Amino acid sequence: MKFDKFSPVTGNDLTIFQGQSRYGVDCQDSAIDIYDLTTDKYWQDNPFPGNQLVFFNFQTGQKFEPMSRKENQFFFSVIYQNGYFYFLHAQLDQDQLTLFKYLPSQKPEIIHQMPLTGLHTLNLSLVNDRAHVWIASFNDAIDFYYPQKFSVVNEPDQSLLFIDDNKLYFEQNSDFYSDNEYEHIPDRIIIKDFNDHVLNNMQGNIILLSNGLWQKVNDSFILPYWGEQHPLNGQDRYWVTISDYTNFEDLRKSYWKNRIYPGNRLIFFDQKTGKTLSPFSAKPNICYGEAIFNDGFFYFTQVNIEANELHIFKYYPEQEAEIIFICSLNAVNLNDLYLIRSDNQVQLISNTDQNSETENSVVKGVFPEKFTLTCTESQLPLFMKNHQMYFSDYEEQYNDNGDFVKYVYYTRSKNLNNKLISKELGLYTLAPDGKWWLS
Numbered sequence: 001m002k003f004d005k006f007s008p009v010t011g012n013d014l015t016i017f018q019g020q021s022r023y024g025v026d027c028q029d030s031a032i033d034i035y036d037l038t039t040d041k042y043w044q045d046n047p048f049p050g051n052q053l054v055f056f057n058f059q060t061g062q063k064f065e066p067m068s069r070k071e072n073q074f075f076f077s078v079i080y081q082n083g084y085f086y087f088l089h090a091q092l093d094q095d096q097l098t099l100f101k102y103l104p105s106q107k108p109e110i111i112h113q114m115p116l117t118g119l120h121t122l123n124l125s126l127v128n129d130r131a132h133v134w135i136a137s138f139n140d141a142i143d144f145y146y147p148q149k150f151s152v153v154n155e156p157d158q159s160l161l162f163i164d165d166n167k168l169y170f171e172q173n174s175d176f177y178s179d180n181e182y183e184h185i186p187d188r189i190i191i192k193d194f195n196d197h198v199l200n201n202m203q204g205n206i207i208l209l210s211n212g213l214w215q216k217v218n219d220s221f222i223l224p225y226w227g228e229q230h231p232l233n234g235q236d237r238y239w240v241t242i243s244d245y246t247n248f249e250d251l252r253k254s255y256w257k258n259r260i261y262p263g264n265r266l267i268f269f270d271q272k273t274g275k276t277l278s279p280f281s282a283k284p285n286i287c288y289g290e291a292i293f294n295d296g297f298f299y300f301t302q303v304n305i306e307a308n309e310l311h312i313f314k315y316y317p318e319q320e321a322e323i324i325f326i327c328s329l330n331a332v333n334l335n336d337l338y339l340i341r342s343d344n345q346v347q348l349i350s351n352t353d354q355n356s357e358t359e360n361s362v363v364k365g366v367f368p369e370k371f372t373l374t375c376t377e378s379q380l381p382l383f384m385k386n387h388q389m390y391f392s393d394y395e396e397q398y399n400d401n402g403d404f405v406k407y408v409y410y411t412r413s414k415n416l417n418n419k420l421i422s423k424e425l426g427l428y429t430l431a432p433d434g435k436w437w438l439s
Contacts (some may be wrong), residue, residue, distance in 0.1 A: 001295065001343050001385065005438035006061050009426035011408035012054055012439040013394075017080040018208045021236045021432035023104060024056045024439065025085070027075050028406040034076055034090055038121045047071050048092055049399050051406065053078070055085070055104040056439055058431040064104035077125040079133065086126055086133045090116060099126070099135060099146065112146050119145060128208075129163040136160075152196040161206055162214060167199060168192045169206060169214075189216065207239060207269070215274070231271070234293040234341075236432040238317060239269040246287050248303050248334040256305075260284050266291060266300055268317045279313065279321040291315075294341040295434065301339060301348070303329065312339070312348060312367065325367045332366055341430075342384035344368055349381060363389070371416040379412065382428055383436070388413045392427050411438070 014024030028051045037043050053075035055064040067073070072093040079086050089098045097116050102108040111133070123138035135146040142154045158170040170190040191200040204216050232240045243265045251261060265282040269275075280286075280302075289301035302311040310332055312325040324345065336351040348366040363381055365371040371389075375381075379391040393410045409427035414420055426438040 001341065001383070002435040003428075003438070004061065004435055005426065006056055006063055008063075009424075009438055010054075010063070011410065011425050011427065012056070013407065013409050013427050014056055014429040014437075014439050015078075016233075016429070016432065017078065017085070018231075019080045022057060022059055023085075024058060024429055024431070024437070025054070025078055026056075026439070027051070027053050027078055027087070032404065034074060034088075034124050035121045037074060037090070037092060038116060043092070046401070046403070048074060049401075049403050049405050051075055053087060056437070057104065058433065058435070058437060061437075062104075066100065066102050066108040079126045079128060081128050081133060082130070086111070088124070088126060088135070092116075097135075099133065101133075114145065127160060127163060130165075132163075134163055148194070150194050152192060152194070158190055162208075164214075166194060168194070171205060207271075215271070231432075232291065232293050232298070233430045234432070234434045237270060237272055238293075238298075239271065240291045240298065241267050241269075242288055242290065243267060243282070245290075248287065248289060248301075248337055251287060251303065251305055252334060261287060261305060264288055268298075270317060277317045279315050289338060292339050292341060292346065293434075294346060297345075299324075299339055299346045301337070303334070305329075312346065314345070327367070333364065337366075340381050340383055343386065344384070347384045351381075365389075365416070369416060371418075373414055373416070373418050382411065385413075388415050388421055390428070393423075394427075409439075 012026040014026050016024055037048055048071065050069045050071050050073045052069045053066055072091065074090040074092060075087055077088045085102045087100050087102065089100055095116050096113060097119065098113045099111040100108040101111050120137040120139060120143050125136065127134040127136050132147050134144055136142055136144045138154055140154055141151045142160060143151045152168065158172045161169045161171055168191065170192065172188040172190050187205050189202050189204050189206055190198060192198055206214050206216050208214055231238055246264060261284065263282040263284050263286045265278050266288045268277040270277065285305040287303045291298045291300040298315045300313055300315065302313060304311065308329045310327050310329055311323055313321040314324050315321040333350040333352065339346045339348055347369060350364050350366060352362040360374040360376060363373045363375060369384065369387065373389055375391055379393045382390045382392050391412045393412050394407045395410065397405045397408055399405050411424050411426060411428055412420065413422045428436045428438055430436055
């Protein structure tokens with residue numbers, strides 16, 4: 001595990017946008033959105049303190065701000081497309097919405113401006129297009145405002161992915177429960193024109209590759225749900241997902257006592273070759289947990305109900321998976337059981353629900369370290385280093401008027417005896433090159 005820090009460290013929570021691997025971005029707007037600012041009576045009578053948009057370069061350690069923080073200024077909806085970042089900027093006291101194009105270290109370029117009045121601001125955001133960047137709002141309808149004005153129905157089970165050649169590309173998730181029976185339905189791609197007519201309806205998924213292009217993905221067994229649009233953290237080659245994801249603790253519920261769990265499968269998509277790979281085929285009564293990547297290898301958990309065993313595997317695509325740990329299911333708490341990165345490959349932990357009397361959660365180490373640590377609801381395990389657990393944490397900052405300004409993130413570490421060792425400003429982000437950065 002490699003570590004570095006930005007200078008100065010300011011306590012930002014970074015997002016890495018797919019299509020590039022150089023920059024982490026923080027748009028400090030977690031406590032409020034543009035809909036609140038344009039509809040809440042409080043903000044009609046009081047100035048908004050402003051938020052801040054920052055970019056961090058993982059290659060140089062530099063920090064960039066397209067504009068400094070100002071009162072009544074709100075940044076939101078950042079996307080990356082064709083070598084540039086795009087974001088929306090609202091100047092609330094001037095009733096103005098601006099679409100900016102930006103590359104860190106350069107001056108932001110105005111692409112389009114319009115009044116905020118008259119826009120539906122619920123879920124107002126940007127949409128990718130190879131030729132343009134679209135401004136749209138999402139409610140019962142999807143209302144497009146730029147570069148053209150039109151509306152289509154916003155179907156509840158469909159998500160708009162992008163626009164290309166005057167066609168709208170949606171992904172449809174059709175899983176459902178019927179008479180207490182869960183049924184996984186493979187995802188579908190729905191293509192519509194601007195008049196809301198369906199042009200094509202086909203099985204599959206579409207993902208955004210690191211070169212900025214979208215690619216349709218098929219799988220011969222069952223189509224996966226790809227989730228967030230980026231490869232697995234710590235590397236930029238493989239997407240990793242689970243066909244028909246199931247929580248381990250659900251396997252112990254009464255529903256499965258009289259049924260055979262059909263099994264799921266861990267699926268790797270190599271965006272360099274286009275291959276879809278799996279370490280194992282799907283088998284009844286075998287369930288896989290989410291994978292992580294650390295120091296050149298993928299690690300994942302497997303629960304075998306019939307054998308009553310939990311396995312941890314070390315794996316790299318097109319190589320044989322290696323078992324590094326086996327234990328009985330009776331020896332572990334399956335509730336929120338998952339892997340985190342460690343300087344000793346990985347650490348298997350489980351989280352218990354928050355204790356209402358102490359307001360603490362309990363994190364238990366299963367393998368290779370065994371421990372019991374307490375943490376608050378705001379603290380989340382990040383990684384293990386030198387026999388210490390590192391947690392993310394945050395504090396809320398307010399101005400003199402009592403208005404929320406931003407979240408400031410901290411990292412805490414505890415030894416395995418539950419003693420607090422350190423608290424430092426900044427949150428660690430795992431960059432695509434495998435290095436942890438404190439921002």
